[in-house]
Every structure is written in structure tokens, then in C-alpha cells.
Amino acid sequence: MASIRLRKAFHYPNDSDDDEHSREELDEEEQDRMIDQLKMLNNRRNSKYSVFFAAIPFLSSFTNVPPILSESSSLCERCLSFVSILSLLATAYTMKFLPFHRPDSRGKIPIMAVDARTRVQWCLLPMNAIICTLLALTYALCPRAESWLIIQPITYLVPGAMFVAVLIARKVMLSVDLKELEDLRYTYKGA
Numbered sequence: 001m002a003s004i005r006l007r008k009a010f011h012y013p014n015d016s017d018d019d020e021h022s023r024e025e026l027d028e029e030e031q032d033r034m035i036d037q038l039k040m041l042n043n044r045r046n047s048k049y050s051v052f053f054a055a056i057p058f059l060s061s062f063t064n065v066p067p068i069l070s071e072s073s074s075l076c077e078r079c080l081s082f083v084s085i086l087s088l089l090a091t092a093y094t095m096k097f098l099p100f101h102r103p104d105s106r107g108k109i110p111i112m113a114v115d116a117r118t119r120v121q122w123c124l125l126p127m128n129a130i131i132c133t134l135l136a137l138t139y140a141l142c143p144r145a146e147s148w149l150i151i152q153p154i155t156y157l158v159p160g161a162m163f164v165a166v167l168i169a170r171k172v173m174l175s176v177d178l179k180e181l182e183d184l185r186y187t188y189k190g191a
Contacts, residue, residue, distance in 0.1 A: 039178055046173050053169045054096035057162040061088035063155060080138060080156060087131045087159035090124055095166045098124070100174050132160035 064081040067073040073081075098121055135156040142153040 035178060035182055038181065042176055042178060049169060049173060050096050053166055054092040056092075057088040057095070057159075057166065058092040060158055060162060061085045061092075063158070064088075080135065083131055084135060084156060084159050087128055087135065088162060090128045090131075091159065091163045091166050094124060094128070094163075095170065098170075100170065128163055132163050136160050 061084070064084045067077050067081040068085075139153050139156040142156075
């Protein structure tokens with residue numbers, strides 16, 4: 001005799017009387033505790049990523065120190081190395097200290113009090129982007145056959161690569177928004 005298959009009656013997920021399909025609802029305090037734990041975990045993870053992604057450009061800036069200290073390097077090479085160091089330090093500052101601005105539901109960034117420090121921070125990203133572009137153009141226009149530079153011209157691409165990596169990391173860190181989770185809270189009416 002062939003094996004017998006028993007059919008189970010179809011139940012909508014809300015109509016199920018089985019304990020295995022039912023889920024325990026969270027009351028308001030449990031929801032708040034869960035959201036606070038998630039916020040704390042997110043903030044801890046963001047602070048670790050901020051330190052990590054700030055340390056990489058900071059440490060890579062040391063590769064541009066030898067041409068500045070070397071007597072055999074040209075003035076142009078010293079200037080380019082100095083600008084590269086400034087760009088990498090600005091990138092590290094951007095990752096570690098620049099505040100995150102979450103846009104509201106309509107995509108607008110909230111207006112904040114403007115002081116001298118805020119103005120410098122607003123100018124930091126565009127100026128760093130311009131510096132990285134100029135360094136990339138220097139790499140593109142620098143003749144590769146001539147070795148009049150002590151360091152390889154490809155090191156002038158490092159500030160731009162670090163800047164892009166930091167901007168992507170900040171974007172990913174900003175994409176985790178627990179405000180939407182707070183909006184999904186429900187009011188549990190217990191018996």
C-alpha cells in the first residue's frame with residue numbers, strides 16, 4: 001500500500017490556533033527596552049566604525065611624510081605630499097568628528113545654529129573633494145616614464161580613495177534609522 005498523505009486545513013496566519021504559529025506580543029515597556037538596546041548597539045557599532053575609518057586615513061598620511069623631510073625631493077613634490085597629508089587628515093576628521101545629519105521624512109536636513117566651527121565643517125567636505133580631484137589630476141597628468149618624484153605618483157590617488165571610502169561608510173552608518181522602528185510601535189492592551 002502506498003504511503004498515505006494527510007492534508008492539513010489551510011489557516012490564515014491570524015486565524016491559527018496553534019501555539020507554534022502564535023507569537024507573544026510585546027508591551028510598551030518591552031518595546032521601549034528593545035528599541036533602547038538596538039539604539040545602544042547601533043551607537044556602539046557606529047563609534048567603532050568611526051574610529052576604524054578615521055584611523056585608516058590618519059595612518060596612511062604617514063606615507064607622505066618622507067618626501068617632505070627628504071632633501072632630494074623637489075618643491076612641487078613637497079607641496080603635493082603636504083596637500084595629500086592635509087586631505088587625509090581632513091578625511092580622518094570628517095569620519096571621527098563631523099556630526100551625522102539625518103534628513104527628515106521629506107529629505108530635508110534640519111536647520112541648526114551656525115557658528116564658525118559649523119561653517120568650517122560645511123566647507124571641509126567640498127574643499128577636500130577639490131583637493132582630491134586636483135591630486136587625481138596630478139596623477140593623470142604626471143608622466144610615468146620620468147621618475148623625478150621620490151614617491152610613486154599613484155600615492156596621490158590615496159587621499160581620494162580614502163575620502164570616497166569614508167563617505168560611503170558614513171552613508172551606510174546613516175542608513176540605519178531607528179526612528180522608523182519607533183514609529184512602528186503599537187499599543188498593547190493586555191487583559
